[in-house]
Amino acid sequence: MEQSFLAWLKGRVRQLPGVAVGIGDDAAILDLPAEQQLIASTDAIIDQVDFVLGEHALSDIGYKAMAINLSDIAAMGGTATAALVTLSLPNRRATETAAGVYEGILEAAQRYGVAIAGGDISVYDGPLSISITLLGSVPRGGAWLRSGAREGDALVVSGSLGGSLLGRHLRPIPRLDLARELRGLVDVHAAMDISDGFSLDLDRLCAASGVGVEIETAHIPIHADAVARAEQTGRRPLDHALGDGEDFELILAIGADDWVQLSQTRPDLGLVRVGTFIGRTGLWSRGERGLRRMLASGFIHGQRRDGASDHVPAPSTVGQQGTPANAKKGTPS
Amino acid sequence: MEQSFLAWLKGRVRQLPGVAVGIGDDAAILDLPAEQQLIASTDAIIDQVDFVLGEHALSDIGYKAMAINLSDIAAMGGTATAALVTLSLPNRRATETAAGVYEGILEAAQRYGVAIAGGDISVYDGPLSISITLLGSVPRGGAWLRSGAREGDALVVSGSLGGSLLGRHLRPIPRLDLARELRGLVDVHAAMDISDGFSLDLDRLCAASGVGVEIETAHIPIHADAVARAEQTGRRPLDHALGDGEDFELILAIGADDWVQLSQTRPDLGLVRVGTFIGRTGLWSRGERGLRRMLASGFIHGQRRDGASDHVPAPSTVGQQGTPANAKKGTPS
Numbered sequence: 030m031e032q033s034f035l036a037w038l039k040g041r042v043r044q045l046p047g048v049a050v051g052i053g054d055d056a057a058i059l060d061l062p063a064e065q066q067l068i069a070s071t072d073a074i075i076d077q078v079d080f081v082l083g084e085h086a087l088s089d090i091g092y093k094a095m096a097i098n099l100s101d102i103a104a105m106g107g108t109a110t111a112a113l114v115t116l117s118l119p120n121r122r123a124t125e126t127a128a129g130v131y132e133g134i135l136e137a138a139q140r141y142g143v144a145i146a147g148g149d150i151s152v153y154d155g156p157l158s159i160s161i162t163l164l165g166s167v168p169r170g171g172a173w174l175r176s177g178a179r180e181g182d183a184l185v186v187s188g189s190l191g192g193s194l195l196g197r198h199l200r201p202i203p204r205l206d207l208a209r210e211l212r213g214l215v216d217v218h219a220a221m222d223i224s225d226g227f228s229l230d231l232d233r234l235c236a237a238s239g240v241g242v243e244i245e246t247a248h249i250p251i252h253a254d255a256v257a258r259a260e261q262t263g264r265r266p267l268d269h270a271l272g273d274g275e276d277f278e279l280i281l282a283i284g285a286d287d288w289v290q291l292s293q294t295r296p297d298l299g300l301v302r303v304g305t306f307i308g309r310t311g312l313w314s315r316g317e318r319g320l321r322r323m324l325a326s327g328f329i330h331g332q333r334r335d336g337a338s339d340h341v342p343a344p345s346t347v348g349q350q351g352t353p354a355n356a357k358k359g360t361p362s
Numbered sequence: 363m364e365q366s367f368l369a370w371l372k373g374r375v376r377q378l379p380g381v382a383v384g385i386g387d388d389a390a391i392l393d394l395p396a397e398q399q400l401i402a403s404t405d406a407i408i409d410q411v412d413f414v415l416g417e418h419a420l421s422d423i424g425y426k427a428m429a430i431n432l433s434d435i436a437a438m439g440g441t442a443t444a445a446l447v448t449l450s451l452p453n454r455r456a457t458e459t460a461a462g463v464y465e466g467i468l469e470a471a472q473r474y475g476v477a478i479a480g481g482d483i484s485v486y487d488g489p490l491s492i493s494i495t496l497l498g499s500v501p502r503g504g505a506w507l508r509s510g511a512r513e514g515d516a517l518v519v520s521g522s523l524g525g526s527l528l529g530r531h532l533r534p535i536p537r538l539d540l541a542r543e544l545r546g547l548v549d550v551h552a553a554m555d556i557s558d559g560f561s562l563d564l565d566r567l568c569a570a571s572g573v574g575v576e577i578e579t580a581h582i583p584i585h586a587d588a589v590a591r592a593e594q595t596g597r598r599p600l601d602h603a604l605g606d607g608e609d610f611e612l613i614l615a616i617g618a619d620d621w622v623q624l625s626q627t628r629p630d631l632g633l634v635r636v637g638t639f640i641g642r643t644g645l646w647s648r649g650e651r652g653l654r655r656m657l658a659s660g661f662i663h664g665q666r667r668d669g670a671s672d673h674v675p676a677p678s679t680v681g682q683q684g685t686p687a688n689a690k691k692g693t694p695s
Contacts, residue, residue: 069497075488102389158450172391
């Protein structure tokens with residue numbers, strides 16, 4: 030398949046000014062804007078672990094592989110420039126699989142202005158696997174880390190949460206445009222994208238920052254999919270908003286005064302304040318019954334850790350993000 | 363395995379000044395020196411395609427995964443800074459496998475001054491796969507491309523060739539030190555590392571440059587392993603030097619006058635001139651029987667393309683680089 034496929038791919042790949050040398054040499058060469066740092070994210074998705082071949086369209090799978098990496102770039106407040114795409118293709122129908130996956134990859138690349146600058150293709154006796162490294166830039170010293178949240182900061186989310194399993198998880202919207210806008214408007218202290226569940230990822234951000242957080246659960250924006258999903262599972266829509274993964278919305282820590290101004294001047298951004306970072310560690314929910322300790326729920330290595338005292342998941346919710354229960358996955362970066 | 367393994371890994375990973383943000387956030391942040399371009403190489407190796415688990419030590423496999431990417435950086439005249447490592451681990455003995463592979467990865471990182479800045483780990487029902495993206499820098503506009511060879515340039519190789527299958531292929535020496543030295547000494551017009559076979563890779567470099575080459579076959583430095591391998595196969599040592607892959611030496615195009623000076627002043631670099639780039643396309647060998655057309659031989663997608671008129675490989679040489687005959691592999695970048 031190799032030669033004809035690469036010829037097809039080279040014809041499809043966009044030439045973008047940031048890519049000095051793209052597909053066809055020993056390595057890619059990129060130009061970064063002056064006074065910027067390089068940002069690099071890598072994430073792999075694998076059949077039977079992160080998606081199910083046959084149930085999901087190849088183009089959706091390719092699109093998702095790009096979007097989850099773009100979301101990581103957005104979560105750091107960065108700009109995406111180019112992708113390196115490594116495909117491991119099952120022997121059977123390798124060329125058709127590669128072409129189908131690339132349809133989605135190229136669609137995402139087009140939509141978000143990213144070049145495909147290189148990669149690697151193997152055909153093997155194994156499941157379809159797509160590993161993408163996204164490269165881009167971020168103003169020097171200006172990356173939004175998980176570790177920057179401070180006591181008193183507003184806890185803000187970029188959109189409504191829960192139930193992505195009903196389909197949204199295949200075509201997530203990386204918040205690159207929002208990140209770009211926010212950078213010019215406000216000093217974001219910390220950020221992270223929601224991949225494993227709002228409360229679980231928030232717990233990680235708090236741990237990295239050495240703070241806790243008080244969540245106004247009534248203010249959490251609940252996606253219509255979370256309501257629909259709750260009808261299937263018998264759990265509350267809020268539980269799905271708190272614990273479902275792959276929303277790919279941003280969790281943001283913004284100074285309280287900055288938040289007041291931002292929310293008044295730019296309500297169009299769709300940001301919602303859902304709590305306040307506090308000095309005392311842990312997740313705390315402020316609801317109808319006062320302040321209560323909240324345990325993080327979400328998707329960890331193929332099993333759900335649902336410790337919230339007010340819901341205990343049924344066994345059938347194990348690995349409910351379309352993921353087999355024995356799948357394990359983690360991200361060092 | 364995830365949490366304890368990542369804790370182990372974070373303790374083992376070196377902190378290097380070029381890495382502003384490493385393992386543990388949504389993406390890695392790197393500092394590039396001023397006036398440099400970003401260089402990025404990605405290459406995956408997979409059990410039963412590129413190595414054989416059980417026959418090869420895990421640490422060797424990890425080392426190789428790093429070294430082949432470092433070699434791509436050297437082939438562009440670049441400097442390596444940081445690696446992103448994606449491991450896909452078979453379910454059985456996943457943690458031991460990860461630790462074993464990382465021993466070799468960290469050894470190579472240590473030896474070549476490269477940080478592990480991030481990555482991804484999955485456990486799945488499939489063969490061990492290691493995908494590494496190497497990031498680094500190259501002086502602006504100064505990357506050594508495949509396309510820069512000119513008529514009259516000296517064809518130079520960085521070391522002796524052939525027979526890497528006997529063991530060298532697991533611990534190749536990426537020519538980063540040589541690349542760094544050469545950059546200060548001479549204007550390299552084109553370069554490429556030998557992964558699939560000297561004559562095959564040279565053919566690709568010629569095609570990219572729009573030139574041909576006249577090879578002085580008697581000058582080709584033949585590795586002792588090529589001689590030993592020839593005793594096994596019944597082919598000539600020269601055939602192994604021309605067609606065996608995974609030497610990871612550099613093919614260089616250097617202006618004729620520059621070469622004369624370089625060879626006189628720095629014989630210690632171990633460079634050998636083996637021919638001259640010419641305007642007429644194709645590979646031509648100048649040997650005892652005069653000038654003859656030479657067809658490229660080497661490793662293509664799991665089968666050897668041995669077109670040289672003076673040797674026809676036995677079927678047993680198919681995929682002889684430790685690679686099953688049905689394996690297919692290619693590198694867009």
